Amino acid sequence: MNFDGILFFPVTPFDAEGRVDPGLAREHVASRLPFGPGGVFAACGTGEYHALTAQEAGVVVRSAVEAVREAGADVPVLGGAGGPLGHALEAARAAQEAGAQGLLVLPPYLVNAPTDGLERYVEAIAAATDLELVIYHRANARFTPEAVARLAANPKIVGFKDGVGDVAVTQEVVLAVEATGRTDFQFFNGLLTAELSQGAYRGIGVPLYSSAAFAMAPEVAIAAYRAAEDGDEPRRRELLERFYRPLVRLRDAVPGYGVSLVKAGVRLGGLEVGGVRPPLADPRPEHLAELERILAVGLELAGSPTASGSAALVAP
Template sequence: MRLDGVLFFPVTPFGPDGDVAEPVLARHVAEGVAAGAGGVFTACGTGEFNALDLGDYSRVVATSVAAADGRVPVFAGAGGALPSARAFARAAAAGGADGLLLLPPYLVGGPPAGLVRYVREVAEAGGLPVIIYQRGNARFSPEAVAELAGVPEVIGFKDGLGDFDLLQRIILTVRRATDREFQFFNGLPTAELTVPAYRGLGVTLYSSAVFAFAPEIALAFYKAVTSEDEALTERLLTGFYLPLVELRDRVPGYAVSLVKAGVRLRGLAAGPVRPPLVDPSPEHEAELAAIIATGLEIAGAA
């Protein structure tokens, strides 16, 4: 399975009763796919995987798969404690997901050998293609990734650390170890800001949380980058992505909360975030609205 284009990470909408709002999620996913997403990554970080129980998760996956309707692949998040990760992997398979984005294990760090075993056991439980997510306490050695690249279910590696020396060594070690197709992804928050740097390593795929609330901007940026329109790329980075990141960094968790607020600002009743996240203050939401307006203007979609 080869992924391409802008990868869409939908939010998980919650209704007034606090439960998953499945009709809103279905609309969110369907509209994102229609807008031109290359793939849907549901119940991942932007989708508040951390705040979903297994019942919530199963409904989110099934709703997303139905809404995508086979037009693009649907990957679902999994991770946390090993028994939970295996249960989520099995639920994703039962719900019709095409693959898993394997988030870090819960709290504790482990050596490369332990991380390899963790990935193997979750992959075996779900039987789905797996993309490893290097982030937080999940820090892989080049040799560990090369070993996992030999596991048939493991098809890719998403980097959320931004350690370019380590990532370059991982890429070179994997390519030396196998000639199978194995994809690398930029998984930093607001990934567009670092896309030019990752492209220098040959990593062209990236997560786009912005696509969830402003697909016009995300697609304009993708087109500018892939067509080497450096002037438009810089205008979008300077006028939209940089102020968005500066706002994001003011409050822990805003990497998710601002995305959900953006979805609400664009007219979809996505509801609040679940604790421990907090919704943006009215002042910050007003700043976000202004940033979005500027981005749409630059993208020519105002």
């Protein structure tokens, strides 16, 4: 399984009765595929994995798989697996039955565990299916470089996603895995609004990142990605200053806005994906208005050249 490009974490649409809407889930994924995501991570963090049953997670993953197949796209689809071990195993099996190619291993439920316990948690999920796994280093699932190197001995474990933000530790993880001889292991920046930190991560050998902005404004996310890839520093910085920094300030205003703002942004784009499930809350009216303003600025930047002379970008 290989990733090349921005990692797309779709939202999970709910209908008026609060049920998962597989048709809208397919539409949401299909509408972003023309922008060339490097992978689709369905029913994960932005997709409200924490609020889904294992069966619902399987429905969401199947919708993403169907959208990719119908588009004839060569994009891997992964599902989430985390929380209580029993639930994680059920979600992992549901993802495999839905046609996923891999799993993002999310943190276990509540408890803090020793390193060897976290390793056993990952190995138990790996043993439950034939799918390849990406480890998510975040919250109460913090892996030492040595632990990641040991897990890398399992060929089914193919990636490491950092959601902690300790660049020094992530650098050690990269070096530890490289020392094992694995050449197919991949590293991801999984911080919230990763575009702000990706310059630093690229410098330590972490070329991939997840983009919440891609779910609601793929034009803007791709503009930032291409500016970084092309070395167009003035354009990248303009996007960071005028779009991403205001978005981060708004995101930090209320806990959980890292998900609910993205879902609101998808709605503002015309796809009625519903609100978020508890314990998250939808944006307040004044915050929704600010999000709309930020998105308008971002879309204007994405579709216009800057002083550096970059070509306009509205769609790939």
